[in-house]
Amino acid sequence: MFSVHVSEPARDELSVGSSRSEGILLDVSDREEGQGKSLAQSAASGILVTMTGQVLRIAVQVLSVAILARLLSPTDYGLLAMVAAVIGVADIFRDFGLSTAAIQAKTLSRAQRTNLFWINSGIGLILAIAVFALAPVIASIYRQPALVDIAQVLSVTFVLNGVATQYRADLNRKLAFSTLAVADVASPIVALGGAVWLALSGAGLWALVGQQLIQYSVMLVIVAWGARWLPGLPRTSVPMDGMLRFGWNIVVTQLINYVSNNADYFIIGLRSGAVALGNYSRAFQLLMNPLNQVRSPITRVAIPVLAKIQDDDAAYGAFLLRGQVAMGHSLGFVLGVAAGAAAPITVLFLGGEEWSGVAPLLALLAVAGVFQILAFVGYWVYVTRALTFRLLQDSIFSSSVRLALILLGSQWGVIGVAVAYALAPALTWPATFWWLSRFTTIPTRGLYLGALRIVALSGVAVAASWLTTVWLQDAAAIVSILAALLTAGLACAVVCAALPPFRRDALAILDVARRMARRSSR
Structure with missing residues (x-):
């Protein structure tokens, strides 16, 4: 959401100088039988899709700054940045590393995926409540009373991101990079349109707040639709340790x-x-x-x-x-x-x-x-x-x-x-x-x-x-x-x-x- 500043000892190491290693290095194709395309091809296409999406996303970000900077004041951006700087720490806990845990798992049952969904959603809800309650403290740190309402409204984004976390992880696990790229590009475009409309309507700072809410709402809709699954009830009998x-x-x-x-x-x-x-x-x-x-x-x-x-x-x-x-x-x-x-x-x-x-x-x-x-x-x-x-x-x-x-x-x-x-x-x-x-x-x-x-x-x-x-x-x-x-x-x-x-x-x-x-x- 908000930016944050990332067995046995080795045997039979692969040397770049060895003929066996060179052959593998130059072609990692078709290692996984039963798939229509090789993992090397999947990786290549995935890099192409995600890099294209990232370039478009950066372009939208630059365009957003160029447009909204002409409609809003530096003070508006400053107030939003104050809140983001504080609650950015809480966002570290929202994912809890469980999206990466789901992606790297050798096997992931439907019950485990469902439990992860509810854990991430629950963490998002708890963080939203915490930020909402601590909004006056955030405002007192900067001596800016206006930050209370801003922080409390932005606390909703923790819920949206918490719900979306396992949908994104599922798409990533399935190598569905096209859907992820669409989500990463479409959501800021729609949010920019909403922010411009709010700014032209005289909403001021709330255009930036609305931009955040719209972006993460659209993101959730796209990844949930792309993943095409609904969680069941959590099951305590499923091993999650x-x-x-x-x-x-x-x-x-x-x-x-x-x-x-x-x-x-x-x-x-x-x-x-x-x-x-x-x-x-x-x-x-x-x-x-x-x-x-x-x-x-x-x-x-x-x-x-x-x-x-x-x-x-x-x-x-x-x-x-x-x-x-x-x-x-x-x-x-x-x-x-x-x-x-x-x-x-x-x-x-x-x-x-x-x-x-x-x-x-x-x-x-x-x-x-x-x-x-x-x-x-x-x-x-x-x-x-x-x-x-x-x-x-x-x-x-x-x-x-x-x-x-x-x-x-x-x-x-x-x-x-x-x-x-x-x-x-x-x-x-x-x-x-x-x-x-x-x-x-x-x-x-x-x-x-x-x-x-x-x-x-x-x-x-x-x-x-x-x-x-x-x-x-x-x-x-x-x-x-x-x-x-x-x-x-x-x-x-x-x-x-x-x-x-x-x-x-x-x-x-x-x-x-x-x-x-x-x-x-x-």
Whole structure:
């Protein structure tokens, strides 16, 4: 709803250098008999559908801001943001990790699905009541009496989201990505239309509140219709302990990440003031929020596919390697260009000398983004192999390192915090693969080598784009950015053509693209 800042020791590891591994890496097709299409094709088509939906969703969000900003005041947005910042913590508990528990389960009976539905709906209702009752407290924190009514009305969204949670999980488990994409795009479009009508009618702030209610109501209708099932009565005889433990570990992990991911904002505001925090938040929202929105649909596809092949170590490891390569090089290239061309990007999107301090922060956060994606496939393993307690331990370790570095870096102001934010994942990502290899079978060596290749190629993109922007420093921002993209692309293409390991990565990415294109043409 509201944004929030993610057995036996390994044997017979799959090496990228082995012929067996290479064959699997380049073709994970038809592993599951009895299905009309391969999981590889399902994954490719799923990525295409979800990425298309995500692009459309982001476009609707931008359009919403552009339209409503002309009809409403900054104060309206500020009041809504105050409420969202507080009740966003409660939203972590609304899902309780049970949607992920349902998706990754090897088997899920109708009775278990029904129980999960009532658990999520009950949690949503309890949270709605809690937020409604605590609305005066929220208002007193900000000394804004108007927040009481806003918080109480928005509390209804917890109920709507609680009811919708297992419908979305069921669609995800069935790989029904088209229905999910329709829900993700149609609901904000309808909500935008309603908000515009309310704003033109003079509703002011309540246009934004109405937008939230409409969006989640439409979302619920679409996913419930798409899932095409109705819950029965809950049954206490059905075993749920394993799923609840799974969900609890996810919740605690999310809480730890919430604190860790918001520590930089708190410390910058406390030590460096509003101007520094404003620059940092603009850089973060310009780069990290879109990055998270792109990673989300990829994970939405990867987890159910990996859950289906979790007992086949060869296919499972090959999918991890392919996923790391496809996601890492694609996002790493974009982040590399963002780091190298941070100055003209800042001018293009923010403009003016007053935002000049954003450019170095943007570059550092882009570097942080590259290191963050290196071990992101580890999250897929933690979830699909039901290692959520190990994920919790990993999160505690990485969050502790990040907090310590941010506290140390804050001695040098906002730049020090940004350096710390980039340094933390650079130091902790290797630990993720090592930690996982102690409890499950993963292609550890292949994942390490793949990560190093992603860093190397991202570094090529950084260097090429930076040199281009320095050469074109007097050109228009858009010209510098386009030129940086072109030169970085050419430089990376040369590396891929000259070095076999990078060439194999490029072929694997092209194969994923081919599958997506073939699926879209049907």
